[in-house]
Amino acid sequence: MRQQHSISIKKVAKTFGTTQILKGVDIEVDPGQFLILVGPSGCGKSTLLNCLAGLETVSSGEIHIGGRNVDGVPPKDRDIAMVFQSYALYPNMDVRQNIAFGLQMRKVAEAEQRTTIERVSKMLQIDHLLDRKPGQLSGGQRQRVAMGRALARNPGLFLFDEPLSNLDAKLRVEMRAEIKLLHQRTGTTSVYVTHDQIEAMTLGDRIAVMKDGIVQQYGSPMDIYERPANLFVASFIGSPSMNFIPVDVQGVGTDAAVVLTSGKSESGMVVRGAALKNHSGKSMTLGLRPEAMQVGGVGGLSAEVRLVEPTGPDTHVFFEINGTHCVGRCAPHDTPRPGDTVNVTIDASRAVFFDPRTGKSV
Known part of the structure; x- marks a missing residue:
């Protein structure tokens, strides 16, 4: 198993025009941990994920991935893989080609491509779907393919941007379990954005509860559930609410x-x-x-x-x-x-x- 990355987010702020979205965020993630960024719409969680991915630049502060300051480092050189809520699959390619696309771009040898496709498709139980196009798949199957494409990169860091938002309630529960099993198998450091506090409690080793660009509380799921730092955290985490x-x-x-x-x-x-x-x-x-x-x-x-x-x-x-x-x-x-x-x-x-x-x- 490859070495996993730590994450260090130090006093990160992000401003769009005159609007400050992130206001001095500090988070430390150990290698192999699963971090959840949770909070209501507009709290800054997706902006923070995009800064980690290199899709947005920070206005101030530093982000270190695997001990390296990634300021100015393009997304392709950050050793990350991202899974979006929109799946972002190529509709004209079958499942095998979608998984292999990133490998082909990096000019990975064909034999290694076949081995990788076989490994990730079996892990995600989509090996029987390799010849199908995305339009022939259910929402859950398409999300598995999107995760397979990310897995094929064998990254040091997974970034998930509300990957289950487009699924119905039953599929969300099933895919939530799949993502947790995937983390148990790979041990890859992961950051997962959601507004769903059930996903936050069930998936994360660590949770950062955000509001108005500020981390209200950072800790283990049970710490946050049983010892909330303030009324907002207490009301946001838990169903029914405290x-x-x-x-x-x-x-x-x-x-x-x-x-x-x-x-x-x-x-x-x-x-x-x-x-x-x-x-x-x-x-x-x-x-x-x-x-x-x-x-x-x-x-x-x-x-x-x-x-x-x-x-x-x-x-x-x-x-x-x-x-x-x-x-x-x-x-x-x-x-x-x-x-x-x-x-x-x-x-x-x-x-x-x-x-x-x-x-x-x-």
């Missing part, structure tokens, strides 16, 4: 706590957290993932069910706490009905507290 409940901190020091109530509760539930000890008397926002609010059983808060959403493996149950709409989970065989009174048990160890003025976690 619950945000307004609370007032009572008591001081180790006795600091917040109280949760619902319309059906005779008394409130006290939630403590080490983060509260320096915030006595302040208003805070309590963040709880739906799975930290289990519906059913005994104890906890009594709440009236407003809405129920069965999903199959579990059920989302909606209710109000501290006057705020919240969603919890319950087992499918314990699904209540709207209007029922249920017990909501809260896992305080999963609580995250935010400063509502700055949005930052405390």
